[in-house]
Amino acid sequence: MIIIRGSTPDDCIWFLEADTKYVKEQRKFWGTEVVAWSRGVRGDAEKPVVISGPSGVGKGTLINMLMKEFPSMFGFSVSHTTRAPRGNEKNGVHYHFTDRSVMEKDIKDGKFLEFASVHGNLYGTSIEAVEAVADSGKRCILDIDVQGARSVRASSLDAIFIFICPPTMRELEERLRARGTETEEQILKRLRNAEAEIEQGKSSGIFGHILYNDNLEECYENLKELLGLNGSAPTNHKPSPKGIDLPSNHSVSKIDNKILINCETPELEKASKNLIALDVSSLKGGAPGRTRGLNVYALDSFSDGLNEKLS
Numbered sequence: 001m002i003i004i005r006g007s008t009p010d011d012c013i014w015f016l017e018a019d020t021k022y023v024k025e026q027r028k029f030w031g032t033e034v035v036a037w038s039r040g041v042r043g044d045a046e047k048p049v050v051i052s053g054p055s056g057v058g059k060g061t062l063i064n065m066l067m068k069e070f071p072s073m074f075g076f077s078v079s080h081t082t083r084a085p086r087g088n089e090k091n092g093v094h095y096h097f098t099d100r101s102v103m104e105k106d107i108k109d110g111k112f113l114e115f116a117s118v119h120g121n122l123y124g125t126s127i128e129a130v131e132a133v134a135d136s137g138k139r140c141i142l143d144i145d146v147q148g149a150r151s152v153r154a155s156s157l158d159a160i161f162i163f164i165c166p167p168t169m170r171e172l173e174e175r176l177r178a179r180g181t182e183t184e185e186q187i188l189k190r191l192r193n194a195e196a197e198i199e200q201g202k203s204s205g206i207f208g209h210i211l212y213n214d215n216l217e218e219c220y221e222n223l224k225e226l227l228g229l230n231g232s233a234p235t236n237h238k239p240s241p242k243g244i245d246l247p248s249n250h251s252v253s254k255i256d257n258k259i260l261i262n263c264e265t266p267e268l269e270k271a272s273k274n275l276i277a278l279d280v281s282s283l284k285g286g287a288p289g290r291t292r293g294l295n296v297y298a299l300d301s302f303s304d305g306l307n308e309k310l311s
């Protein structure tokens with residue numbers, strides 16, 4: 001672990017990853033030794049939720065309902081795509097609309113957690129998209145296809161996988177047509193792909209949960225239930241932790257899983273709260289990009305609190 005002096009509180013603690021799942025994965029991918037640094041992020045993030053299903057089944061509708069009812073709890077992973085925006089879609093909100101050449105280069109540079117060619121266009125989840133949601137203290141929702149879900153399943157991201165099924169193919173076709181966002185040719189392509197997607201969604205073992213979206217309200221209730229959101233409004237949204245100021249003069253020691261930074265403040269009156277503890281016992285090594293679970297707090301070294309908190 002290194003602490004960078006003079007950096008912002010959110011950017012001052014970094015970990016060198018040794019043999020974490022991510023490093024092993026990247027070593028295998030590149031066929032060479034890999035050095036990975038990841039930023040120490042205080043607190044933890046809840047498991048991301050991966051939602052898949054054929055075009056027109058209602059994924060977007062269900063996700064919107066969830067985000068509307070629990071705005072402080074969920075954040076959407078904004079994917080990249082090479083398809084053209086629909087009339088109501090905003091760049092950076094619904095998707096990052098991008099050129100194929102740019103996206104292919106970013107994929108090559110390892111910026112994507114997963115990507116797939118779907119209905120003739122390239123779609124992908126950037127590592128940054130998922131991490132940005134987790135940084136904001138929210139639970140990340142990914143709307144991705146079955147191939148993407150398979151890649152996420154094989155990655156270091158620990159997630160919940162949900163597949164949404166239509167009641168019938170006929171109903172799926174009606175929804176796609178009624179939505180009115182695709183040309184006839186695109187609708188037919190999406191319907192052709194839907195059969196294989198449903199087959200794989202049900203049988204591949206990727207998805208831990210399958211929900212039928214027949215009646216929308218019922219399906220939404222079932223979704224909330226499996227996310228543990230039924231009943232009273234959840235209160236487990238953690239406030240963002242406050243920043244810490246790292247002084248220029250300090251000494252560092254280690255007791256068990258706690259790293260203590262002793263700040264040398266010359267004035268006695270300022271010398272209470274002069275010890276910062278970094279509890280690394282719950283670290284989740286695990287880039288991409290971040291090591292989560294770091295617990296940082298100030299200790300008053302002149303009180304019994306020190307012994308209490310360290311015992």
Ligand SMILES: Nc1nc2c(ncn2[C@@H]2O[C@H](COP(=O)(O)OP(=O)(O)O)[C@@H](O)[C@H]2O)c(=O)[nH]1
Binds near residue numbers: 051052054124143149
């Ligand atoms: N693998 C992958 N699939 C994605 C991503 N973003 C969207 N998709 C999937 O691409 C498919 C087409 O999405 P879209 O063009 O928005 O059409 P819609 O499903 O009819 O709303 C859907 O199955 C999405 O779940 C992504 O980042 N990665």
Ligand SMILES: Nc1ncnc2c1ncn2[C@@H]1O[C@H](COP(=O)(O)OP(=O)(O)O)[C@@H](O)[C@H]1O
Binds near residue numbers: 179
């Ligand atoms: N249970 C449902 N019953 C009827 N229409 C639905 C239901 N769920 C969604 N829809 C409608 O079907 C269309 C496709 O839904 P959408 O959320 O865009 O699907 P997806 O994101 O899976 O492509 C939308 O017009 C939506 O309002």
